Amino acid sequence: MSTKMSRFVAVAAASLSIGLGAAYAAQPSAPGPGGPGGWHHDHFMQEMNQLHGQLNLNADQEKQWQAALTTMKQNRETERANHKQMHEQMKSMQQQPILDLNALHDMHQKAEEQNHQLHEQTSAAWLTFYNGLDDKQKTIVSTALKQHWAKMEQRHEKMHEHWQHHNGAASAPAANQ
Incomplete structure (x- = not known):
């Protein structure tokens, strides 16, 4: 597969993941316009519920939908936990008189790799669902x-x-x- 085609497939898979439910998994934490639990979240939830209703899924497709949602929610929570941990590590590093930029870079690279793996898992779950339609x-x-x-x-x-x-x-x- 060419690099351009591979990128296109990756973008399409990411769009599918985002379009089918990235915000669906967001847990309300701070109500307010545009924030989690705010108008944007509520509006997106309505769109997701409407799409789900329009699809008239059979039992197997519903299992795949639920599996994709579960995967997405779990991966989103893992990303949030990873972000919080990285934030705490950065705060700790700031206490040092001389910053260890190599450690900071390594920490950032590790977080990016973990998030990439989580995004791939989520995309794979949504693609499995989509391919079953x-x-x-x-x-x-x-x-x-x-x-x-x-x-x-x-x-x-x-x-x-x-x-x-x-x-x-x-x-x-x-x-x-």
Whole structure:
């Protein structure tokens, strides 16, 4: 498989994982707009529940859906625990008069490798689920993903426009001086 095709497959698998439920596994911890348990989480949960209902899964497909959700939730919790541990280690390192950048780099590399493995496990679980769907169900998932991607692109464009406007306004007074 070519490198471009391999990257495309990886991006598609990641999109499937994200599109089918990355936020679904988020546990409410701090209610508020945009935060876990906030409007974005609730909205995504509604979309996930709606997609789940539209798919009309048979018993085997439902098992695969549940297995993917369980894998995703467990891996997300492991990632959170790893992040917290790394944060604590960094705080400890900051107490040293001379930072050990090699240790910091090694810690970061290890965390990235662990997270990559967890993402691969989650993607594999969602791909197993997706591969068990019939063409009608895959069309429903594909449509949902395309809509999700379009929304992401719209948000990206709005953020980019805001950033350009903000940077343009910030640099204009400096240019007049």
